[in-house]
Amino acid sequence: MVDNAxxxxxxxxxxxxxxxxxxxxxxxxxxxxxxxxxxxxxSLIETGKRDPRLTTLKRIADALRVSLTTLIANGSDVVEPSPSSSTGGYDLGEYH
Structure with missing residues (x-):
């Protein structure tokens, strides 16, 4: 199931x-x-109705002569890691 994000x-x-x-x-x-x-x-990919594989996106990017990041990256969504993070990593204790 695809969530809103x-x-x-x-x-x-x-x-x-x-x-x-x-x-x-x-x-x-x-x-x-x-x-x-x-x-x-x-058409389904362009309308967001199909979730393409990474290799499919790469074929499209190559055909359009643009980088893959041009098609999938959104500059406003780039999150830089916080150097002052006190957690030291992820808590994956629930995943076995």
């Missing part, structure tokens, strides 16, 4: 893919030929 990530990545594709003047069918991914599958 994951859904937003999928929608945002799909939007960046669509914007990049459109800016380059490519149709879904043309991108499909370049990636080997069907146009309907690409």
């Amino acid at each position: 994951e859904k937003k990530l999928l929608v945002d990545a799909g939007k960046r893919i669509r914007e990049t594709r459109s800016a380059q003047g490519l149709s879904l069918e043309q991108l499909a030929r370049l990636t080997g991914i069907s146009a309907p599958a690409l």
